[in-house]
Amino acid sequence: MVTSNLISFLAEGKATYTDGGAAAEYTWLIVVLPFIAALLITFVGKYLPLKGAEIALATIGFIFAFSSYLLYLNVTEGVASEFFVNVGSIGSFDLEFGWVVDGLSIMMYFVVGTVASLVFIYATNYMKGEIRYTFFFTSLTLFAGSMLVLVSSPTLLQLLIGWELVGVCSYLLIGHYWENKDNSSAAMKAFITNKIADIGLMIGIIVLALSTGTMRISEILYQSTHDYESLKSVAYLAGVLLFIGAMGKSAQFPLHVWLPDAMAGPTPVSALMHAATMVTAGVYLLARMFPFYEGMANQALDVVLLFGVITLFAAGLIAIVQDDLKKVLAYSTVSQLGYMVAAIGSGAYTAALFHLWTHAFFKALLFLGAGSVIHAVHTNSMKEMGGLRKEMPRTYITFILGTIALAGLPPLAGFFSKDEILASLSHGGYSAYFSIAVAGAFITAFYMTRAVVLTFFGEYRGNGHPHESDSMMTTPLIILAGFAIAAGWVNIPGVYTGFTDWVTTRKTPIVEYHPESFDYFALGSGLLAGLTGIVLAYYVYQILGRPEEGDQKIKVEPIWNLLENKYYLDDFYFKFIVNPTKSTLANLIDRFNTNILDRTVNMFGVAASYLGNIVYEKFDQGGIDKALNISSASTEALGARVKLLQTGKAQQYIMYFLSGVIVISLLILLVL
Amino acid sequence: MEALDIISYFLLLSLLLVAAKVVTTSNVIHAAISLVFTLAITAGTFLLLSAEFVALVIVLVYIGAVIVLFLFGIMITRAPLGQNAELDNDKNKGLALAVSLSIFGIFSYVMLNTFDSQINTTSGTSTELLGEILLSRFVFPFEVVSFVLLAALIGGITIARQDNALIDENQI
Amino acid sequence: MSVQPFLIAAAGLFSIGIYGILVRRNVVMVLLSIELILNAVNINFVVFDAMLGDALLQGQIFTIFIITIAAAEVGIGLAIVLMLFRNRKTANIDEFDLMKW
Numbered sequence: 001m002v003t004s005n006l007i008s009f010l011a012e013g014k015a016t017y018t019d020g021g022a023a024a025e026y027t028w029l030i031v032v033l034p035f036i037a038a039l040l041i042t043f044v045g046k047y048l049p050l051k052g053a054e055i056a057l058a059t060i061g062f063i064f065a066f067s068s069y070l071l072y073l074n075v076t077e078g079v080a081s082e083f084f085v086n087v088g089s090i091g092s093f094d095l096e097f098g099w100v101v102d103g104l105s106i107m108m109y110f111v112v113g114t115v116a117s118l119v120f121i122y123a124t125n126y127m128k129g130e131i132r133y134t135f136f137f138t139s140l141t142l143f144a145g146s147m148l149v150l151v152s153s154p155t156l157l158q159l160l161i162g163w164e165l166v167g168v169c170s171y172l173l174i175g176h177y178w179e180n181k182d183n184s185s186a187a188m189k190a191f192i193t194n195k196i197a198d199i200g201l202m203i204g205i206i207v208l209a210l211s212t213g214t215m216r217i218s219e220i221l222y223q224s225t226h227d228y229e230s231l232k233s234v235a236y237l238a239g240v241l242l243f244i245g246a247m248g249k250s251a252q253f254p255l256h257v258w259l260p261d262a263m264a265g266p267t268p269v270s271a272l273m274h275a276a277t278m279v280t281a282g283v284y285l286l287a288r289m290f291p292f293y294e295g296m297a298n299q300a301l302d303v304v305l306l307f308g309v310i311t312l313f314a315a316g317l318i319a320i321v322q323d324d325l326k327k328v329l330a331y332s333t334v335s336q337l338g339y340m341v342a343a344i345g346s347g348a349y350t351a352a353l354f355h356l357w358t359h360a361f362f363k364a365l366l367f368l369g370a371g372s373v374i375h376a377v378h379t380n381s382m383k384e385m386g387g388l389r390k391e392m393p394r395t396y397i398t399f400i401l402g403t404i405a406l407a408g409l410p411p412l413a414g415f416f417s418k419d420e421i422l423a424s425l426s427h428g429g430y431s432a433y434f435s436i437a438v439a440g441a442f443i444t445a446f447y448m449t450r451a452v453v454l455t456f457f458g459e460y461r462g463n464g465h466p467h468e469s470d471s472m473m474t475t476p477l478i479i480l481a482g483f484a485i486a487a488g489w490v491n492i493p494g495v496y497t498g499f500t501d502w503v504t505t506r507k508t509p510i511v512e513y514h515p516e517s518f519d520y521f522a523l524g525s526g527l528l529a530g531l532t533g534i535v536l537a538y539y540v541y542q543i544l545g546r547p548e549e550g551d552q553k554i555k556v557e558p559i560w561n562l563l564e565n566k567y568y569l570d571d572f573y574f575k576f577i578v579n580p581t582k583s584t585l586a587n588l589i590d591r592f593n594t595n596i597l598d599r600t601v602n603m604f605g606v607a608a609s610y611l612g613n614i615v616y617e618k619f620d621q622g623g624i625d626k627a628l629n630i631s632s633a634s635t636e637a638l639g640a641r642v643k644l645l646q647t648g649k650a651q652q653y654i655m656y657f658l659s660g661v662i663v664i665s666l667l668i669l670l671v672l
Numbered sequence: 673m674e675a676l677d678i679i680s681y682f683l684l685l686s687l688l689l690v691a692a693k694v695v696t697t698s699n700v701i702h703a704a705i706s707l708v709f710t711l712a713i714t715a716g717t718f719l720l721l722s723a724e725f726v727a728l729v730i731v732l733v734y735i736g737a738v739i740v741l742f743l744f745g746i747m748i749t750r751a752p753l754g755q756n757a758e759l760d761n762d763k764n765k766g767l768a769l770a771v772s773l774s775i776f777g778i779f780s781y782v783m784l785n786t787f788d789s790q791i792n793t794t795s796g797t798s799t800e801l802l803g804e805i806l807l808s809r810f811v812f813p814f815e816v817v818s819f820v821l822l823a824a825l826i827g828g829i830t831i832a833r834q835d836n837a838l839i840d841e842n843q844i
Numbered sequence: 845m846s847v848q849p850f851l852i853a854a855a856g857l858f859s860i861g862i863y864g865i866l867v868r869r870n871v872v873m874v875l876l877s878i879e880l881i882l883n884a885v886n887i888n889f890v891v892f893d894a895m896l897g898d899a900l901l902q903g904q905i906f907t908i909f910i911i912t913i914a915a916a917e918v919g920i921g922l923a924i925v926l927m928l929f930r931n932r933k934t935a936n937i938d939e940f941d942l943m944k945w
Contacts, residue, residue, distance in 0.1 A: 648941030651764065651866055651874075655771060658862060662774045669781065677845055684853035691857050691880055695864030700873065707876055710857075714883055717850070721894040726904050726911075730886070733911050738879065738918050745872045745922040749935040761869050761938070768866035776859035783851040791845045792897040802901055810905050817912050824916035831923040834930075 023070055024081050024101035030063045030109065031099055031152050034145025038138045045134040052134040053124045056141045057117075063144065064117045067109035074106045075498060078505045082154040082218060093215060099152040100217075103505030104287060107353065108151035108280075111360045114483070115276040116144050118476035122368050123268035125472035126375060130266070136176060140272070143169035147277050151284055155215040156205045159285070163201065163249070166278050167194045173273065174265035183264040190258040197248020197255050201285075204241030207234050217288060221508040224292040232296055239293055239300025242285060243307075250282030250337045253311040257570055259334055263326040263380075267371030270326060275333055275367050276360035283337065283356055286344045291508045294347065305345025309433045312338030314567065316443035320450065321563040324380045325370050328451045332406065333363055335444060339421055342437065348424030349512045350491070350500045355421055357499070358413035358487045362405035365480035369399040372473050373455060376466040382454040384462035392468045396456050398477040403452050405484040407445035407530045413488035415527075420491070422526045423519035438525045445533025453541040493517050680720055687713045698759045700751045704742050711735050722796045850891040857884035871925050871935045875918065882914045 037059040045052020073079050080102040087095050099105075120140065127136055146169050150162025168191075175187030205215075211234045212220050223231050246252070251259040262274055273279070286293065286304065293301050312335045319331035336359050343352035372395045373388060374380055389396040405412040408419070418441060425434040460466070468474070491499035504510045565571070645656070690713060693706040711734045718727035806814055857880055864877025886907045893903020929935055 643945040646943075646945045648944030649938060650940075651761070651937060655764070655767065655866055658771050658775065658866075662771065662778060665778045665782075666774075669778070680845055681849060684849055687853055688856050688860070691860045694880060695860055695867065695873075695877055700870065703873060703876055707879060710880065711883065714887060717887060718890055721850075721890050723890045723893065723904050723907070726886075726890060726907050729908055729911055733915055734879075734883075738915055741918055741922055742872060742876060745875075745925055748926055749870075749872060749929045751870055751872060751935060759869055759873065760867050764866055768863050771866065772859040772863035775862055776855055779855035779858065780852050783855060784848055787847050787851060787895070789847055789895050791847055791850075791891070791894045797901060797904060802904060805901055806905060806908070809900060813909060817909055820913060821916050824919050828919045828923040831920070832926045 021073075023066075023073060024079060025083065027066070027070065027099050027101050027109075027152065028083070030066050030113075031145065031148045033059050033062065034141045034148065038142045038145065041134060041138045041141060045137065050124065052137045053120070056137040057120050057124065059141055060113065060117045060120050060144060063109070063148070064113035067106065067113040070101065070106045071110045071502075074103055074502050074505060078501070079103070079106065080505050080507050082507065084154060084216075092213070093209065095157065096155050096215065097158050098154045100154045101152075102507060103501075103503045104284075104353070105151055107357065107503055108284060109148065111280075111357060112144065112147050112151070112277055115360055115364045115480075116140075116272055118479055119268045119272040119364065119368070122271070122371070122473050122476045123266075125470060126268055126371055127266060132176065136173070136266070139169055139172045139176075140269075143173065143273065143278070147281070150281055154217055156209060156217060156220075157215050159217070159288075160202065160205060163198065163245070163281065166249075166281060167191060167198070170194070170262070170273055170278055173269040174262045176266055176269070177264070180264075186258075186261040186264040190262050193255055193258040194248045197245050200241045200243075201245025201248075204238050204245060207238045207241060211238075218507055221289070221291045224295045224297075225508065235292070235296035236299050239289075239297030240303055242289060243300060243304050246282030246285050246341070247307065248282070249285075250279050250341060251311075251334045252282075252307045252338065252341055253314050253334075254569055256311065256315060256334045257566070257573065260327050260330040260566075263324070263330050267326070267367060267374060270330070271364045271367035271371065274330065275363035279333060279337055280340075280356050280360065283340045283344065283352060286341070287349060287353055287503075290344070290349045290510060293344070294349075294511055301345050301347065303345075305342055305430070305433065308338045308340070308342030308345050309436050310338070311335065312342060312440045313436050313443070316440050316447065318563050318566055319447040320443065321560055322447075323382055325373065325382050325385070325451060325455060326367070326380055328382075328447060329363070329366055329370060332366075332444065332448065333359075335440065336363070336406075339418065339437070339440070342433065343421040343424060346424050346428040346430060346433070347512055348421065348428075349510050350503060351417070351420035351424050353503045354491050354499055355417035357490075358405070358417040358484075361480055361483040361487050362402045362413060365398060365477060365484050366402040366406065368473070368477055368480065369395050369402060372469045372477065373399075373466075375469055375473070377462050377464050379462060379464075382451065385455045385460070386458040386462070387456070387460040388466055389456040391466045392456075394468060394474045395477065398474075398481040399456070400452065401481045401484055403448045405488075406448055407534060408441055408526055409530055409534075410527070411485070411488070413484050413486070416488035416491060419518070419523050419526055420493070422522035424513065426519060426522045427513060434522075434525075438529045441526050442529040442533040445530045446537045449534045449537030450541055453538060457542050676720065680717070683713055683717055683720070687717070696760075698755050699753075700746050700759065701743075701753060704739060704746060707742070708735055708739050711739070721791065724796055725799045725802050847891055847895050850887060854884045854887040854891070857881075857887065869936055869938060871928065871937050871940075872922070874937060875921050875925070879914065879918070882910060886910055 037055050041052040041055045045055060048054055070079065082098060082100045082102070084096045084098040087097060089095060120137075123136070123140065127133055130136070143166065146162055146165035148162075150159060150166055153159040153162055171187045171191040174190055175184045178184040178187070208220055208231075209215050211230045212223050212228070213230075214220065220231075224235065247255045259274055259279070263270055293304075315331045315334035315338060319328050319335065322328045322331065336355070340352045340355050340359070343355060373385065373392065376388070376392060376395075377385055379385070401412065405414040408414045410416075422434065422437055422441075425437055489496070490502075491497050562568070687710060690706050690709045694703050694710060697703050697706065711730055715727040715730045715735075718724070718730065861877045861880035861884060864880060865874055868874050868877060889903040889907045889910070891903075893901060893907075896903070925935065928940065932939060
């Protein structure tokens with residue numbers, strides 16, 4: 001029976017794998033193609049009928065098809081291989097690029113391919129008529145390429161490159177409507193916050209590379225599982241530093257501040273980057289380095305777990321007080337990322353990745369649905385929405401499905417993934433964290449139901465004429481809703497744990513706990529929390545009067561203010577980091593620049609022009625030109641004199657001739 | 673040979689004097705006649721040197737034809753007859769004198785240093801021998817010279833002829 | 845007799861002829877002086893022939909040729925002088941300086 005075979009796999013802990021054959025060899029195509037496509041769109045896109053979107057859609061379609069095929073290979077045979085391309089060396093370090101084709105990467109390829117394809121289709125319609133349409137698709141394609149570079153990297157160097165590239169694309173896309181200062185500031189905030197976190201990542205990479213002597217991830221993992229002394233001493237430090245980098249990208253507290261502001265970008269961007277792909281880069285990093293964490297940097301996992309739990313709780317609370325629909329979803333994303341990070345922190349590799357997998361689908365669905373709503377009512381604020389379930393049925397139904405998935409009700413996706421995380425927390429014995437996580441589930445359900453009620457129930461409070469979006473926007477919603485329903489069924493403990501096999505198919509074995517069946521305690525707590533949240537929110541906001549007054553009912557003034565001001569974290573950052581840098585440091589550098597650097601350069605310029613003048617006057621005009629003039633004038637004068645010899649008188653000619661003869665004969669006679 | 677020496681010295685001296693008169697006199701007719709005398713004395717010198725035929729040729733051709741031609745030329749160009757102070761170019765005199773004297777000096781120096789022999793005067797040159805050599809050994813130059821004379825003849829006529837239409841304006 | 849007096853006389857005649865060319869203003873006079881020079885050369889040739897005792901009498905032969913050519917040259921020269929006089933009404937050699945700069 002299939003089931004028993006799978007269970008016996010679990011007992012061995014590791015599946016066997018092949019090297020993927022030709023498909024794995026050509027996986028570099030999906031990494032390189034988006035960059036070529038981006039170039040094409042830049043130069044040719046304007047002239048195409050769909051303004052460049054065709055190229056993007058074709059590329060992402062190819063990526064989707066290829067990654068699906070790779071997933072199929074992984075499911076049937078198991079694939080784990082890596083390929084390297086050596087481009088030179090610095091000192092003793094080889095600069096290598098390449099691509100990894102193993103379970104983790106294939107899962108990420110598939111997630112990127114699927115969500116990106118649907119978002120691209122959605123964006124073709126959503127962004128129609130918007131400014132810089134072609135450039136938008138260039139950036140989107142570039143982003144897809146950068147993300148693939150990141151998740152296919154076999155070396156820390158390529159990982160870093162992909163990391164930074166993704167940051168750049170994020171900056172470009174968030175700041176798409178940069179004519180508005182708020183949007184450009186949001187893009188800057190995202191980039192700089194990520195950059196601060198990247199300091200940790202870079203130092204961590206340097207530490208790892210120096211202590212292991214290699215940049216290859218597989219070798220570092222090998223060294224960490226085989227007890228290399230040089231690595232052991234710095235393992236904790238490296239682990240924490242790498243996690244700091246992950247904190248920036250995956251928006252962990254306190255470096256999460258950029259993600260809500262990033263909602264200033266267009267909604268497809270939010271759906272793609274800030275729900276499914278870019279923000280999961282941090283989780284991917286932790287998952288990729290999991291044997292390292294599990295093996296040597298075990299204490300670092302405590303730090304990881306702590307921050308994950310803080311994040312999931314704090315962000316969830318803020319989501320309750322938001323009036324902007326996209327901000328609710330943003331904080332929800334932060335909170336769910338906290339869940340994933342907490343899962344890694346508690347040693348549950350598969351649970352974290354499973355939650356990443358399901359979250360990508362239903363969060364993208366929620367964002368695209370929100371986009372559909374916003375597109376219809378032309379406002380982000382939920383205060384001006386309401387009663388949209390009559391005008392926008394498809395959006396309504398898919399959004400509800402997404403909410404249920406996020407809240408974690410069976411048989412939808414979120415139930416299975418969240419349950420696994422709760423199970424691993426309770427199995428690890430972290431009872432306090434477990435309680436907080438359960439509370440977090442309650443909060444999640446609460447704020448999502450609040451959002452749904454405020455948006456779709458009650459009476460319409462706005463001024464426009466909302467209508468359902470057209471099929472190019474609702475079809476991706478429906479497809480994603482299908483994924484939201486079914487994505488969780490790939491890892492049901494005790495029944496079918498294919499997902500575990502998929503993501504543990506790596507060259508380095510993963511040591512973790514795999515539950516053999518449902519942990520009913522965790523399951524029950526989570527389910528209860530979710531249901532409670534939904535019911536309570538519905539009650540407060542819908543039944544107990546009009547939805548917009550629901551906030552008044554549960555307001556506890558001081559806590560509400562604290563939450564609305566995002567724990568005053570942004571103010572703290574501004575006061576202690578941004579403003580001092582802007583005023584003092586920037587002034588100092590400006591003065592140095594003007595007085596010293598500019599003056600030096602000016603001096604060179606003045607000296608050069610002075611020197612040039614001298615050369616011109618003395619050497620060129622006075623010297624060379626003068627010499628030429630003199631030579632020509634003297635030749636002319638000489639000629640003027642000499643021509644007078646030609647008088648036309650024959651006697652004089654004879655005279656000259658004879659004088660010459662005399663002179664020559666005298667010469668001959670006397671000298672020779 | 674002393675008598676011959678004296679005669680030769682006398683001849684050569686008078687040669688030079690007469691030649692000097694050719695170039696210094698301000699009377700053109702005197703100059704032409706002096707040239708006649710120069711040529712005559714030259715013919716005498718030739719006789720001394722036992723080149724009789726050449727001497728006769730000089731008398732016949734040079735004095736007989738060339739000088740006559742010169743006289744005709746003098747007449748035709750309406751050269752002022754009698755004393756004519758404008759005949760010499762006074763500006764050039766000094767320089768010309770210097771040049772000619774230096775030429776003379778150089779030539780005589782070279783000649784004196786190079787040639788120191790005696791004249792082997794034979795009893796005279798046989799005209800028959802001269803004719804024989806002229807028509808056997810030197811027949812080619814002989815014929816060429818005849819052509820030259822022909823060309824000169826034709827050329828002279830061509831140059832100096834006058835258009836019939838202007839015949840009333842010409843000066844013969 | 846020694847050769848030298850004859851040679852010196854020929855040289856003198858030559859230089860007198862040179863003087864005449866350089867000094868005389870009338871074109872016919874210049875031609876006269878040219879005759880002097882040719883005459884000097886004739887003397888030289890005959891003297892050398894006498895000195896050498898040439899069996900071929902080359903000196904004298906050459907002298908004959910020189911005389912002939914001189915005669916032809918005088919003929920042409922005077923024809924040219926005739927033309928010059930017809931065009932310019934003067935025989936003054938200083939007047940014929942059109943070939944100047």
